[in-house]
Amino acid sequence: MLPHFSLVMGALLSLAVSQLVALETCQATGMPGIPGMPGLPGKDGRDGEKGVKGETGAQWRGGGGQQNGEKGEPGTMGFPGKRGQSGESGKPGAPGFEGPPGEPGEHGTVGVQQRAAFSVARGTNDFPERNSVIRFTTVITNINNDYDTGTGHFRCRVPGTYYFVFHASLEDRLCVLMKLDGKLLLPFCDLRRGKRQVTSGGLTVYLSRDQEVWLETKDYRGMRGKPSGYSIFSGFLLRPH
Template sequence: MLYHCFLLIASLRSVVAMETCPTTGMPGIPGIPGMPGRDGREGEKGEKGQPGAVLHGGLDLQKGEKGAPGMMGYAGKRGQNGEPGKSGSSGIAGPPGQPGDPGAVGVQLKAAFSVARGTHEFPQKASIIRFTKVITNINDDYDTESGRFRCRVPGAYYFVFHASLGNKLCVLMKLDQTLIASFCDHRYRRQQVTSGGLAVYLSRNQEVWMETKDYRGMRGQQNGHSIFSGFLLHPH
């Protein structure tokens, strides 16, 4: 009887406590994890997917499309020279050439000039005598501006001069600054002439000229020409 009274009183207190002032307790210790559940039932079958890319040639790796050309690489090192090849056979002979111009060889082996003084004035002292009036001058071997003859055809030449005097005269014949002969006439008379000449061997591009010395009385008038000449005797 007494036990039931205590239970009744405790129940009443609990009801009163819950209604008047509820108290929150401390959380309890987590429970032990439960056993894994069983697999669920299979789901419904999904819709059919889109077709994939078609493979060519089986399931192996496929060759892709050709790419763009790459940049040119650096030049490689020069390889070793190969062995000389065998000589080829002789080709077919060509047709005969056109005939050359007649007399071309003969012109090359000709050399001659004759020039006269074109002024009545005496030449300058100790200077090259210029003969400016051309009588004959094959291939312009004698230069009227410089007063020099330049050898184009090597060989033996003969040079000669003829001077009408207006006073005493002494002239030098030179070959490339080397004196080869001197001709002097120290006796002056009216209507007097003097001349001289020699043969000399010339190589190609050597030059010959006449030059004054102390006396320079060489006239160049119409009534008294002074002439310098040279010609090839024999080509080398």
């Protein structure tokens, strides 16, 4: 029984092998297949090496002449240049309008005689305070108001040589100081008592413009006494400089 089965299986295997060989050696006679789906795009390749610089091309001309490119952006401002040569003077312009009148000037010195003089008085019964300026309030003459009755000062308006004089009539001691800008020029002191007396004194001095002269009392020995007269302070310009 077994030997017969082995013969049958061997015959079947030989037949199968011969059929496979025949399939591999025969040309295909079937229909072509359907094309497959497109593949995904590949990555960019690496940059190639820089090429050699080409030769300069000929200048392009269009419309019969050179054509300019587009206008560029403005550049930065340069340094100031050197000053050029002065041009020729222009012609004089037309006269302008007349200006307003100016302030009055000071008194002239040519052809006009300069004058400065004052004489002022006060009652001797009106005693000034100690160590104070003696203010003479009664004006006899006062050219250009150079003597100020409010302050008791004479202010020099015309520089030059002046003469100042002081006179007092009273019945008691007297001591008065003449000062120039606060500096002592001359003292007038008479310390007799008990009788009527007249005291006077004068001084010549050079004054510059705006210097001031005045009289002051000295301590308690100023101007004291019975009401017996007047005191007078005067000054005038001898010669202008």
